[in-house]
Amino acid sequence: MTTSNTDAGVAATNALSSTGAASAAPVEARTTDRTPRTKRHRHPRRDNLVAYLMLAPMVVLLIIFVIIPFINAGYLSFFNWSFYKPSEFVGFRNYVNVLEDPDFLGSIGRGLYFAAMVVPTGMILAFVFANVVKGLGKKLSGFVKTSVYIPTIISGVIASIIFVVIYDYSGGILNWFLGLFGVQPIAWLADPSIALPALAVPAVWIGFGITALIMLAGMLDIPDSYYEAASLDGAGWFKQMLFITIPSLKNVILYLLIAGFTAAIQEINLPLVMTQGGPLNSTLLPNLYLFNHFTQDTYQGMPIAGALLLFIVLGAISAAIFSILNSDKAVDG
Amino acid sequence: MLQGILLTAAVPLGTSLLTGCGSGTPGQPAGDGSSNGRKVINFWSQQFEDWQSAWEKKHVAAFNASQKKFQVNLQIVPADAWAQKLKAAQAAGNGPDVYTISYGNIGSAVSTGALAPLNDLIKGQYLDDIDPSIAKFVSAKSSPSASLKQYAYPWLVEPSTVMFYRKDLFQAAGLDPDKPPTRWDQLPDIAAKLKKGNVYGLGTASVAADLSWSSWGLQQNAAGHYPVKTDWSSADPTIAPYQELANFYKSLYTSGGMPKQALSAYADGTPLGQGKLAMQITGSWFIGLLRQQFPKMEDKIAAAPMVSIDGDQTRPTATLGGWTLAIDAKSKVQEGAADFITYMLASGDDVMMDYFKASGWSKYATRTSIVKAIDADSSAQADPFRKLITDKIVKYGVPEATYPIDLSTDMATAIEKTMKGTSADQALATAKQQMNQYINNNKLVGTNTQSSVQSGS
Numbered sequence: 001m002t003t004s005n006t007d008a009g010v011a012a013t014n015a016l017s018s019t020g021a022a023s024a025a026p027v028e029a030r031t032t033d034r035t036p037r038t039k040r041h042r043h044p045r046r047d048n049l050v051a052y053l054m055l056a057p058m059v060v061l062l063i064i065f066v067i068i069p070f071i072n073a074g075y076l077s078f079f080n081w082s083f084y085k086p087s088e089f090v091g092f093r094n095y096v097n098v099l100e101d102p103d104f105l106g107s108i109g110r111g112l113y114f115a116a117m118v119v120p121t122g123m124i125l126a127f128v129f130a131n132v133v134k135g136l137g138k139k140l141s142g143f144v145k146t147s148v149y150i151p152t153i154i155s156g157v158i159a160s161i162i163f164v165v166i167y168d169y170s171g172g173i174l175n176w177f178l179g180l181f182g183v184q185p186i187a188w189l190a191d192p193s194i195a196l197p198a199l200a201v202p203a204v205w206i207g208f209g210i211t212a213l214i215m216l217a218g219m220l221d222i223p224d225s226y227y228e229a230a231s232l233d234g235a236g237w238f239k240q241m242l243f244i245t246i247p248s249l250k251n252v253i254l255y256l257l258i259a260g261f262t263a264a265i266q267e268i269n270l271p272l273v274m275t276q277g278g279p280l281n282s283t284l285l286p287n288l289y290l291f292n293h294f295t296q297d298t299y300q301g302m303p304i305a306g307a308l309l310l311f312i313v314l315g316a317i318s319a320a321i322f323s324i325l326n327s328d329k330a331v332d333g
Numbered sequence: 334m335l336q337g338i339l340l341t342a343a344v345p346l347g348t349s350l351l352t353g354c355g356s357g358t359p360g361q362p363a364g365d366g367s368s369n370g371r372k373v374i375n376f377w378s379q380q381f382e383d384w385q386s387a388w389e390k391k392h393v394a395a396f397n398a399s400q401k402k403f404q405v406n407l408q409i410v411p412a413d414a415w416a417q418k419l420k421a422a423q424a425a426g427n428g429p430d431v432y433t434i435s436y437g438n439i440g441s442a443v444s445t446g447a448l449a450p451l452n453d454l455i456k457g458q459y460l461d462d463i464d465p466s467i468a469k470f471v472s473a474k475s476s477p478s479a480s481l482k483q484y485a486y487p488w489l490v491e492p493s494t495v496m497f498y499r500k501d502l503f504q505a506a507g508l509d510p511d512k513p514p515t516r517w518d519q520l521p522d523i524a525a526k527l528k529k530g531n532v533y534g535l536g537t538a539s540v541a542a543d544l545s546w547s548s549w550g551l552q553q554n555a556a557g558h559y560p561v562k563t564d565w566s567s568a569d570p571t572i573a574p575y576q577e578l579a580n581f582y583k584s585l586y587t588s589g590g591m592p593k594q595a596l597s598a599y600a601d602g603t604p605l606g607q608g609k610l611a612m613q614i615t616g617s618w619f620i621g622l623l624r625q626q627f628p629k630m631e632d633k634i635a636a637a638p639m640v641s642i643d644g645d646q647t648r649p650t651a652t653l654g655g656w657t658l659a660i661d662a663k664s665k666v667q668e669g670a671a672d673f674i675t676y677m678l679a680s681g682d683d684v685m686m687d688y689f690k691a692s693g694w695s696k697y698a699t700r701t702s703i704v705k706a707i708d709a710d711s712s713a714q715a716d717p718f719r720k721l722i723t724d725k726i727v728k729y730g731v732p733e734a735t736y737p738i739d740l741s742t743d744m745a746t747a748i749e750k751t752m753k754g755t756s757a758d759q760a761l762a763t764a765k766q767q768m769n770q771y772i773n774n775n776k777l778v779g780t781n782t783q784s785s786v787q788s789g790s
Contacts, residue, residue: 082445083423084662097774102767169594170531170609190539190594192753278540280749295416296738298441300424 077305082298094305103281104306107289108265108313110196114285115264117200118207123256125204126212131241133212134219145216149209156206156269163202164189164274189275192282199270199283207263211256218252219245254325258318265314286310371404372666374673377419377429379656380411382621384691392684396676403669405431423447423661430664431673433656434485436470437546440735440783442659443473443484449660450475450482454671459679463487467699470732471657473782481785485657486674487699489688491617492651492726493733494550494639497602501633502527502611513637516644517581524590527611534590536597536604537614539752543599544582544745545738547614550651551578552744553731555642560744561736561768563784565777568768570744571761577642579751579761586752606630614639616654617726620695620718636718638725646725653730655699682706694719697727735783737775743767 077094079087098104129148133141151159166173167188175185188198226244235243246253268287271277277284277292290310293303378389386409393407408429410418422428434442442448451460460483463471471485500510506526514520520535527534538547552559555574562568585591596604602619604610606627613619623631639650658678660670677684678700685703689696694716698704707713714720734741747764751757772778 082447083420083426084446093774100770100774169592170533170596185593187592187594276540276542278542278749280541280746280753291417295420298445298737300420 073304073308077301077308080299080301081304082300090301094301095309097302098306098309103284104286104289104309106281107284107286108310110282110284111265111267111286112317114196114200114203114267115261117197118203118264119257119260121200122204122207122211122260123215123253125208126215126256129208129212130215130219131245133216145213148212151206152209154206157273159202159206160270160273163198163270167198167274190279192280195275195279195282199267199274202270203264203267207260211260214252214256215249218249222248250325254321257325258321261317261321262314265317266310286313369404371402372669374403374405374431374666374669375408375429376405376673377408377410377432379415379433380409382618382625384621384625385688388688388691392677392687395684396673399676400672403666403672405673426663428661428663430661430666431658431670432661433488434659435656435733436487436490436654437733437735439471439485439657439659440473440781441737443475443782444780446475447662448484449662449664449667450484451486451660451671451674452482454660454667455486455675455679459486459675462679462700462702464699464701464704467653469783469786470653472786474785475782477779485659486678488656488658488678489692489696490653490655490699490727490730491696492550492722492730493547493616493654494614494651495617495619495722495726496612496614496637496639497605497619497634498612498637499605499608499610499633500635502529502532505529506611510635513635514640515638515646517577517640517642518584520640521584521588521590524585524612525588526590528590529611532608533592533596533610534588535585535612535614536591536595536610537585538599539582539586539591539595539749541742541745541749543595544748545741546652546654546733547599548578548582548745548748549734549741550639550649550731551581553649553652554639557648559734559736561734561740561772563781564779565736565772565781565784566779567772568740568765570747570764570768571758574642575744575761576757579748579757581642582748583751583757605634617695617697617718617722620722621693624693624695636721638729647729649729649731651726651730652733653697653727654733655696686710689713697723735781736777737771739771740768743771 076087078089078091080090080094081087133144136144167175169175169185169187169190172188174188175183178186186194189195222245226248227240230240230244265285266287267285268291271283271285271288272291275283277288286306287310290303290306293306294300297303376393378386380386389407389409393405396405397403419428419432434448439448460468463483463486467487467490468483471483471487472481473484474481496513498510498513503510503513506529508523508526514523524534538544549559552575555578556572557574560568560570560572560575586593596609599615600618602613602615602622603626605613605615605619606623608630617636620636623634638646641648641650658674660667660674664670682703685698685700686706689698689703689707690710690712694707694713695718698707743764747757747760750760750763
């Protein structure tokens with residue numbers, strides 16, 4: 001699962017604020033009790049102005065780099081656009097061409113399959129890891145947390161190259177190791193049946209550190225009193241995990257699922273560097289499909305239409321995850 | 334979630350905001366700007382071998398010193414970043430004034446109006462010096478009713494398919510190193526015989542990305558034409574010669590002499606230089622790599638024409654790929670750009686002879702006068718590879734396919750499927766359906782700007 005560092009930071013904050021609501025709430029209540037109502041709302045307009053001013057830079061950037069390109073993309077998707085000649089209006093032809101292209105539809109399905117391999121695997125490993133780290137001493141856990149975070153800050157391109165070396169057919173470490181047990185070399189990146197799982201391994205590796213740290217942050221915010229009470233009631237480790245840890249991590253899990261799925265479906269570095277989408281398109285993920293058309297096509301309408309369709313697919317997936325896992329305020333007992 | 338959109342959709346706006354009003358070269362003024370009173374010409378070159386970059390830098394500096402009107406700013410762009418960088422710059426209206434373009438991409442660039450015709454910019458005597466067979470590669474009509482014009486100046490040609498092999502390993506396997514195979518059906522057995530321990534018998538393209546362009550020569554060898562009609566009205570890859578071609582690749586892949594996963598990309602001859610392969614099919618550019626990086630292997634390696642479907646080695650086996658320099662249609666310094674191209678590629682012998690010498694004679698000239706000059710050069714005459722490749726491969730070489738690469742990828746996917754177990758019949762039938770759907774969806778009929786200079790089915 002490949003989440004960006006910025007996303008991770010936001011998630012960690014969200015996780016801490018949501019799961020930490022239980023301890024924060026009483027403090028807020030005390031403050032509210034002591035603050036006269038009239039004093040709190042004495043300068044509402046000034047407060048609003050400050051809020052708008054603080055929001056303004058982000059809103060301006062969003063308008064410039066997201067909203068306007070988005071509207072522009074929607075407009076351009078109805079044209080044959082080549083930068084030099086006047087654009088030709090083609091109606092929905094670009095959308096029809098994309099939807100009739102089996103490679104595009106195949107890439108969407110493949111992206112979902114890839115995400116289904118990467119996200120749950122990464123989350124289960126991260127959950128186990130976070131549980132273990134939670135029980136470690138301060139010094140040791142600091143060292144382990146730093147170590148596990150390293151893959152997150154390695155460039156996706158570098159990670160891809162590292163795994164190309166590992167998977168190399170005649171001189172790779174993996175085939176060398178298997179050769180010690182008499183196993184014949186395996187074409188990890190040239191066999192259509194195993195190439196995508198082979199790419200899923202580095203994807204899990206890259207995302208593991210940040211996923212684990214977010215999980216850990218969520219776990220550390222669960223009050224010990226919950227576990228103590230459960231122990232007194234005779235609940236074992238498994239029941240505590242099932243009825244305390246997992247429900248308390250609900251919002252963290254929701255965030256990681258959405259961020260993980262959208263990032264995994266959009267993975268481009270790994271297939272671009274390791275397989276160029278092959279063999280037999282078995283690693284052609286949606287963004288690589290769009291990238292190939294962007295760089296190779298004579299006209300640009302079709303890749304833009306494809307990008308907008310991918311946006312709809314990703315939005316639908318996020319909405320589905322939201323509806324399945326209702327995002328309530330943190331469970332605070 | 335928005336990455337997908339920003340990847341393509343933000344290009345038109347984002348690049349213009351990021352690059353502003355300047356050139357595509359950070360810190361440099363735009364093409365119509367000036368530097369010390371000189372007009373600036375931005376020249377983008379794709380990154381090739383180190384010696385080639387050194388040659389470019391040397392002669393760009395010499396051009397800048399030779400006159401006071403123009404200042405050429407050279408930017409060498411890595412190959413893997415080239416396409417997106419160029420497209421993003423062109424979308425933002427900040428494309429380079431002069432840039433490298435391969436023969437296969439000239440037709441589509443002309444169809445979108447991206448290139449300026451050279452006929453009014455470069456003197457006729459320099460255009461006439463281009464070898465007539467190569468001049469066709471750079472000629473096109475911007476519309477069906479327009480006259481045929483030259484849209485790029487050819488720099489070099491290099492055959493894309495040459496069979497390199499280890500003479501010592503041939504001998505060790507009981508094969509005659511002076512008699513390399515000539516027919517398709519001989520090659521799988523020889524590859525299997527040459528496999529010894531960790532050294533594989535043969536390396537060639539085995540995935541669609543590589544096969545899409547590297548199999549063009551053998552498509553011509555098998556059928557005498559490409560599977561797409563010259564007017565791009567339809568495609569038929571299901572004919573018997575292409576079935577034989579797909580099965581030929583399958584016989585190589587299943588021979589036991591070829592690794593199941595290529596040891597390198599098709600264009601990279603490193604495994605042969607490293608001693609991991611006994612034979613490798615790759616382009617003539619391998620000679621330069623051999624001399625630069627593996628000089629100790631030079632005596633052990635020989636070259637031969639690629640095997641032919643029936644052993645007739647006068648049939649084409651290789652396409653003549655290569656590079657040209659073209660001028661952007663929006664450039665505001667087209668005359669200066671033309672002067673620069675003339676200096677580098679078209680006038681006199683010294684600059685280009687310096688280039689071909691530096692290449693170790695591994696590239697092939699496009700101008701009649703340079704071909705004569707090279708033929709007269711004693712070191713070129715003594716080169717063991719040059720005469721063979723010139724006389725037996727370049728002589729029978731054919732132009733690259735100019736239709737959209739998606740069509741070549743469909744054909745290549747069929748070949749790869751056949752290599753990996755699907756019947757050639759079934760794989761090529763799927764390719765036919767996909768290729769014709771692409772032609773119809775993209776309304777390609779009649780859009781080939783080079784149809785008048787191509788022979789086809």
